[in-house]
Amino acid sequence: MDMRFDMAQNVAPVPMARPCSGHSCDACVVRDSAICADLNDGDRDALSRIGRRVALHAGQTVMWEGDDSTVVANVIEGTLKLATSTGDGREQIVGVVYASDFIGRPFGARTPHSVTALTDARLCLFPRGAFDGFAMRHGELQHRLLQRTLDDLDRTRAWMLLLGRKSAREKVATFLLDMGRRLRGDADGVIALPLSRQQIADVLGITIETVSRQMTEMKREGMIDLVGRRGVRLADMAALEALAEAG
Amino acid sequence: MDMRFDMAQNVAPVPMARPCSGHSCDACVVRDSAICADLNDGDRDALSRIGRRVALHAGQTVMWEGDDSTVVANVIEGTLKLATSTGDGREQIVGVVYASDFIGRPFGARTPHSVTALTDARLCLFPRGAFDGFAMRHGELQHRLLQRTLDDLDRTRAWMLLLGRKSAREKVATFLLDMGRRLRGDADGVIALPLSRQQIADVLGITIETVSRQMTEMKREGMIDLVGRRGVRLADMAALEALAEAG
DNA sequence: CGAAGTATTGAGGTTCATCAATACCGGTGG
DNA sequence: CCACCGGTATTGATGAACCTCAATACTTCG
Structure with missing residues (x-):
């Protein structure tokens, strides 16, 4: 129907994204609001060793709809969109995420939607397998993730009323x-x-x-x-x- | 815009709903697919003592949008709808649930949408507070719930594409x-x-x-x-x- | 068989999409 | 500092898709 194209560069995300310097949770601006908030210092350190910080430019896509789910991440700074499209290029943005939000699909094989930076952004990125394993061993983390997912679902359903009616x-x-x-x-x-x-x-x-x-x-x-x-x-x-x- | 009314009786749910006879998990048809599937026999027994079985007629509403979240439930049999409405009565169905699905809002104060039986149905109903407490002590349950919620979110977002585009x-x-x-x-x-x-x-x-x-x-x-x-x-x-x- | 509720069909109107032209913003280079 | 240029946003004209209102037909159940 409408074949718009993204002007922004859709470069390969994980390899391309520049890892950035500082990488200590102590100074992290979202450490009290992201899903890691309830971990004790030792566990948070362990989690941080699994992940790494990456910086994104506005327009860069971190994951694509239908891809294997290989990474998940915390948003440290910036705004990103979650989107799905029909085969003929009509796009629907299914979520907008901000600092301290969580992105990606843990415990699942496929990423159901693309994730693209709307502004320059910084992420705390984890390989999914390692993250899943860590989460299985840390109930607090899983509980936080559940809380967040339930909230997301509530918001998403409220948005359905907007879209439909x-x-x-x-x-x-x-x-x-x-x-x-x-x-x-x-x-x-x-x-x-x-x-x-x-x-x-x-x-x-x-x-x-x-x-x-x-x-x-x-x-x-x-x-x-x-x-x-x-x-x-x-x-x-x-x-x-x-x-x-x-x- | 359109002021349709539900013909079905919207009776008070929890008190009205008839508790039904059998109440053992051993014979439960959804015990291997509902969120309790990963519990051991002892834990499942403990959970079952928290809850009770109720039967619903088609048209009965179990919870209302905006209500305090007082109960959650497993669907044992039947089909139910989740819905939200605008102030002037336009309705959007935000989900349809089937046997072995989970309904209600754990870990949250408000029910964000109504839940109404489309067919006659049977539920395994839990007071939310007791369920939350039990879940906090049982990681397997919370993990199952997380899995299910993540799947729901994926499906819901896919539906947004339908509604919007x-x-x-x-x-x-x-x-x-x-x-x-x-x-x-x-x-x-x-x-x-x-x-x-x-x-x-x-x-x-x-x-x-x-x-x-x-x-x-x-x-x-x-x-x-x-x-x-x-x-x-x-x-x-x-x-x-x-x-x-x-x- | 009749009645109530539900679904289909039709006519007409409204909202929003589409196509197309113009205006504006913000960055770059003269 | 101004002119220009690419990209984005606004505005306009037109038409299609879908909604609304209204009448009719079909199902289901007593």
Whole structure:
């Protein structure tokens, strides 16, 4: 239907990704919020020896849909998208992940969706087999992973309501509020969206033109302000919430 | 937008549901496929003492969206739907569960979606607090639950592609194939759908009329046969698969 | 056989996708 | 600093897909 192509370089991930210097958990910014948070110092050290840090540029893909599941990772910094596509190239973004989130498919042979960096990013990357083995021996880790997966599932199901039953206008309002919740704006309350218009369209299951039209209309009505390509200020939260509605 | 109402009785679930007689895991039909499969006899006994069997009639709702999460359960027999709605009554079915599946939200305060029996069903029901406690002490159980949740998440994300990017025709084809995979047909290859046309519409994020039109058209083209309200035979699998396409 | 509920069919309207042109942003080099 | 250029976003015109409303037909169950 639409055969868009990613402008960004889709280089081979694991070999290409530059391992980066520092590699101690002590200084890790996500050590208290990632799945390793409940491990004691010794166990965390052991886990860290299994993995390594890698840096990604915006646009790089870490894993592809349908590939063997060979790696999993913690996101240390940056924003990434999870996506699946139809055979003819229509794409649906099925998740957006941020610092301290976990990516990849542990305990399974296949990666069910691609993972691509939207901004420059840093990961703490583990070979899946070694990670699985470690997790089997550490209940706390598995419990954290379960908690996180259950939360992901809840969020994903809530998003199904949006995809299946909401209008374009409601979709955009819901998206903007969701972004507002995750990203803290600057002094003026302006949020820097990590997604292009096309990517927003791919999250919401609509076209880029529809996203654009809805946003300019909301601007005209004073619900939001648009600043540059990536900036938005949610001027009238109440109106947006009324639109996003849902349950 | 559409203010449909469930004809079925939405009675209070846990008190109303009739506890049923037999209650030994030894004879349980799902004991080797449900999450308790990896427990040893002693542990499974201990778990079974926490829970109880209940029977549901088609149409009964076991838990409501937004409720406190007070119970979780294994499905022993029957088919149930998981659903969320917008404030104005539009419904999206976010999952369909079968025998040996697990329902409810462990390790969380809220039930994020309603659970309603589509057919008569039997559950093995646990108070959430007691179940959580038991799970914390039994890594095998938590591991099974994690596996199952990861699988659910994969399936749910695959469904997002359908909701966001597929046409009505592709949606129906995908749905029918999915049903064919889960439900074994009779001697003639006729499958008895556990969902009404309206419920199919609610799974696919379209209207009942569109479901109906697509199915009659597929029938006219010889891809499927319709027998009665709930019966379908997938006559031309190849054609259906070409339509469902995806990746 | 009749009634209630469910599904199909039809006519018409709305929303959103598609195709196409123009405008804008932000970085690079003159 | 300005002009230019590639890429991205907006805007417009048109049409198709799907929704809505309404009537009819079919199933199933008492």
